[in-house]
Amino acid sequence: MPNMSMKKVPMPEQDPNVRNKNFLEVALGYTEQMAMEEAQRCLNCKHKPCVDGCPVNVKIPEFIQLIAQGKFEEAYNKIKETNNLPAICGRVCPQETQCEKFCVRGIKGESVAIGRLERFAADWHMKNGTASHDKPKKNGKRVAVIGSGPASLTCASDLAKLGYEVTIFEAFHVPGGVLMYGIPEFRLPKKLVQDEIDTIKQLGVEIKTNMVIGKVFSIDELKEEGYDAIFIGSGAGLPSFMKIPGENLNGVYSANEFLTRINLMKAYDFPNCDTPVKVGKNVAVVGGGNVAMDAARSAKRLGAENVYIVYRRSEAEMPARLEEIHHAKEEGILLKLLTNPTRILGTDDGWVKGIECVEMELGEPDASGRRRPVVKEGSEHVLDVETVIIAIGQTPNPLITSTTPGLDTKWGGIIADENTGATSIEGVYAGGDAVTGAATVILAMGAGKKSAKAIDEYLKSKK
């Protein structure tokens, strides 16, 4: 008999007023009992609507049934058939707009907690599972993978399993992409990302850090080095600014810089770690996505008293995951909605002292169906803050495209076939944020997977 409760089994979490002072993970994860109880809410639907909502088609009812039966390792293996990074996806996928959106239990009540169950299975495996690390037999062909975010990790791992000799080239000193330098520890523990990376290394993938492709090697030179095919997964790392007065004052950060200082360079542990970060008593974060939530919640944890999220539309339009908005509010982050910054004010010696904003009203819906915000007359006001973090988006970095003649781009993104990742250059594939602009982990993984398959077909057809 299924569990007919309208609500998900609640997720144990750190208390908001405790966690907003530490960087430990917020959500603590289901116990075996909780997972089995939640798994019993799944109706094992024949037509599996949930699966269509998942970009990598995780076998959702199948793995959930296995959890319900207490077969946790089997559940993990079932997920792994289509998803290389379940511990990560279970934590960061926007489930409410993907798998869980289509769950029939969501019609009346809450959908099945697919993400939480996926996370449970992955965590259970990490703690109790036995890994079998048969190194695949090499087929003698070499593939270069640029970047080491989720798109690249997925592509590299799929290719390695097929016997390709894969080398990852990463610009930073640590692999993992946004999973390491962007998404904070309290949402995605770095140990977990590291474990996934180690698994990929055990497949024989070589990871070369400190390698900025476009500078140290061009794409052509990689081919000359003997790589038979290349996958570009260099992400969307170029931060956008607002181009308003005062943006270069001391105390204005891009979210990329702020989060990189904290996550990658461990500035929260300054001066034990050498890289500092500045957080005022009052902080304004501009934007409404996951990046803005992460920056705001990090600022709070570093001791800011008042942290404002300044967003020009209403809460319903915020692109962040629902859970992150909910968590941010619980932790005391203040939402300034329908508010748009017009300039940043500075002291005589060049430090931020406030941010001037106007209020917005929602006008007629635009082409995307979202109602366009328009400025309310006479609504100028100033928020007194010492730190401003700009989190209004990122675009693909031009380092590679500008040094690769013949690689076609549009809006800064690499043009790649949707089903294969093939670019305008033979043997060169691309996927993830480098193609789509800032998107999601699971879409990047999906793209990496498709390219791995296409690269395999391409190299097989060549011999």
Added chain:
Amino acid sequence: MFKIVKKKILNPQVKLMEISAPHVAKKAEPGQFIILRVNENGERIPLTIADFDRTKGTVTIIFQEVGKTTKALGALEEGDELLDFVGPLGKASHFENVKKAAVIGGGLGTAIAYPQAKKLHSMGVEVHSIAGFRNKDLIILEDEMKAVSDKLFITTDDGSNGNKGFVSDVLKNLIEEGNKYDLVIAIGPLIMMKVISNLTKPYGIKTIVSMNPVMIDGTGMCGGCRVTVGGETKFACVDGPDFDGHQVDFDEAMRRQTMYKKEETLSMENIIADWG
């Protein structure tokens, strides 16, 4: 890991190191820089590629010990290894239609200007070099600069080498004596680059300066290295580090350089406490 194959002390605060990094050496050009990390928990710091040897696979860096990271680096010896060393970063210098150039180094800036002087010299350009130091004990790279310059002027703030004055005074004299420069390259403290840029502007002499804002990634991903050039925001790590001195907002750059003063002082105090 990146091995230190040679270490040389140039003056009490300035050291030279040759680092084994074959793939960086292979692509390095004058004007570019690297970013290194000495150890885990260490900061990523940018240093100019002072020289390179493609056959030996080495890159030379010259650095002044000003804070925690440069001190930690200076404490390493030949045979030790650096944890991270990434490059070459930034745009290489491009010189076209230059017949006569003045290359000016302020203090440590001399080390950064040296590869540019060397490149110009190798292109057959007449090079007048001017290097300024606080006193004669701090003079570095005199022989190296001499070898790549048609004329070399070395000044000291206190006159202890018998040639008292600022580099800007020397340049002014040279211009007034009738030297027609197609290009001035000025590298050193921001205030010195500002003074030189203000000096050459009325003469309409193209002036290139090398900006050194705080950096993290060096690939255009953080925006921490923003400088305003010609009213536009540029990222020094990818758009520079060389810019047109007549367009740079030096006052903003000087302000931005003070952003972490307090933290830098704290780091220094800690290192002094640690090392006695």
